[in-house]
Amino acid sequence: MNKNLIKLAIILLSAIFSSASSARVLELSDRFLEFKHESQWLVMFYAPWCGYCKKTEPVFNLVSQALHSTNIRVGRLDCTKYPSVTKALPIKGYPTIMFFKGNQEFMYSGDRTKEDLVDYSLRMSSPAIQLVTRVESIDMLKTSHKSFFLFVGEQIGTVWTTFFDVAEGFQEHGFFYATSEEIATQHFDIEHLPAVLVHKEENHYFYPHAHKAHEMTSSEVNKTMNQWVNNERFLTFPKITRFNIRELMSTKKYLVLAVVEEDKLSQVATHELEFRDMVEEVIRKYRHRYHDHFQFGWIGDPGIAHSIVMDNLPTPHLIVINSTTQHHHIPDDEPMQMTINSIHIFLESIHNQSAIAYGGDSFAVRAYRSYFETKKGLVELWKGNPVLTSVLFGLPMGFLSLILYGCFCADCMDAPEEEDEDDHEKTE
Numbered sequence: 001m002n003k004n005l006i007k008l009a010i011i012l013l014s015a016i017f018s019s020a021s022s023a024r025v026l027e028l029s030d031r032f033l034e035f036k037h038e039s040q041w042l043v044m045f046y047a048p049w050c051g052y053c054k055k056t057e058p059v060f061n062l063v064s065q066a067l068h069s070t071n072i073r074v075g076r077l078d079c080t081k082y083p084s085v086t087k088a089l090p091i092k093g094y095p096t097i098m099f100f101k102g103n104q105e106f107m108y109s110g111d112r113t114k115e116d117l118v119d120y121s122l123r124m125s126s127p128a129i130q131l132v133t134r135v136e137s138i139d140m141l142k143t144s145h146k147s148f149f150l151f152v153g154e155q156i157g158t159v160w161t162t163f164f165d166v167a168e169g170f171q172e173h174g175f176f177y178a179t180s181e182e183i184a185t186q187h188f189d190i191e192h193l194p195a196v197l198v199h200k201e202e203n204h205y206f207y208p209h210a211h212k213a214h215e216m217t218s219s220e221v222n223k224t225m226n227q228w229v230n231n232e233r234f235l236t237f238p239k240i241t242r243f244n245i246r247e248l249m250s251t252k253k254y255l256v257l258a259v260v261e262e263d264k265l266s267q268v269a270t271h272e273l274e275f276r277d278m279v280e281e282v283i284r285k286y287r288h289r290y291h292d293h294f295q296f297g298w299i300g301d302p303g304i305a306h307s308i309v310m311d312n313l314p315t316p317h318l319i320v321i322n323s324t325t326q327h328h329h330i331p332d333d334e335p336m337q338m339t340i341n342s343i344h345i346f347l348e349s350i351h352n353q354s355a356i357a358y359g360g361d362s363f364a365v366r367a368y369r370s371y372f373e374t375k376k377g378l379v380e381l382w383k384g385n386p387v388l389t390s391v392l393f394g395l396p397m398g399f400l401s402l403i404l405y406g407c408f409c410a411d412c413m414d415a416p417e418e419e420d421e422d423d424h425e426k427t428e
Helices: 002-023 032-038 051-066 083-088 114-125 135-144 157-169 210-215 218-232 245-249 270-285 302-309 340-351 363-384 386-408 410-427
Strands: 026-028 040-046 072-078 096-101 104-107 147-152 176-179 195-200 203-206 254-259 294-299 317-322 327-329
Touching: 032 040, 032 083, 040 051, 040 114, 051 072, 051 114, 072 114, 096 114, 147 157, 147 218, 157 176, 157 210, 157 218, 195 210, 195 218, 245 254, 254 270, 254 302, 254 340, 270 294, 270 340, 294 302, 302 317, 302 363, 317 340
Parallel strands: 026 072, 040 072, 147 176, 254 294
Antiparallel strands: 040 096, 096 104, 147 195, 195 203, 254 317, 317 327
16 A cells, blocks of 8 residues: 555656656757757747846746647747857847747747736747637637637638738737637627627727728728737737837827836835726727727836936826827826816817927937936936946046046146256256
């Protein structure tokens, strides 16, 4: 009996260690370049001294555990040991995260969270469009995805061809599926076929030109569907980070951003939370009024807002960015005194271009932005480590002072000797 228990314990332990081994992040060498095309890889290229790499490392471990039962291998590569890799791949900074599938290489540009990285890897490992053949699968998609795009109808014609091309182009950013009319009509009210819809946050919205695509040229269908997918791939009120703000700017809409401050536990003060909820209520209730021209969201890191307006704004606050001209707008009212009605008035003034615009993309603005970012970086460096900052800037300044002293004060040191010689001649 005891022998059987021991054998069972050994089997369980070996299974645990085997699972842990398969879930670990693989440490790669420059030989990776030779066999990267033989499988699907999610790889982080890093440098040991990089602080951002150190922050991403534990997240990458969690991603590896989540993907260990798939055919996606998760690895990391130290670029300081293997500099040849940085020459062979488009690695411009650390960490750089890439996905490899056969001979294809994709650069990851999203948030470095476990959920985003896992979703990204699963999307990239699958076909651009996946077929839905069961009614209950739609319910599974609704619960497992924050959003997804769905083609309904026969897989022929301009709409289907365009949807396929768009899915390949946006695979890094969203899930794309196709199904039949019989399955789709049990979940959605579809009036015309073919149809293309996006489901997000318990609602769905249709691509408005699908039913009249036969009256349009293929280039017009391609242009309108690309723009529609690009706009609809974002949630109604997403969290804005340094990673996704550039993606949001591609919508060419006004970005309406509620600025609050999260603490280390991602908690927001009650009065700031109420302000954020009020801004969110505007787009939730009046989507039909604002969705075509405005993309709403919120910022938990005020530093992002400071970089946009080139000033230190108090929180909570509201800013609106013109993603086409890079101008920004700030309400005249105190944020805590604003109401839904005052937000309506503010947004209407922006839409009819009567609101005061700041910033832009001129040479003077870019120069001042560089100065502001440099100044902010130095202040943050001083607050974080004043000793290191003193050493970094004190030593060069000290050497520079000695050089200047040697250049400009040498004559001063020689002058008294000349004066002494003159005085000696007069005495004689």
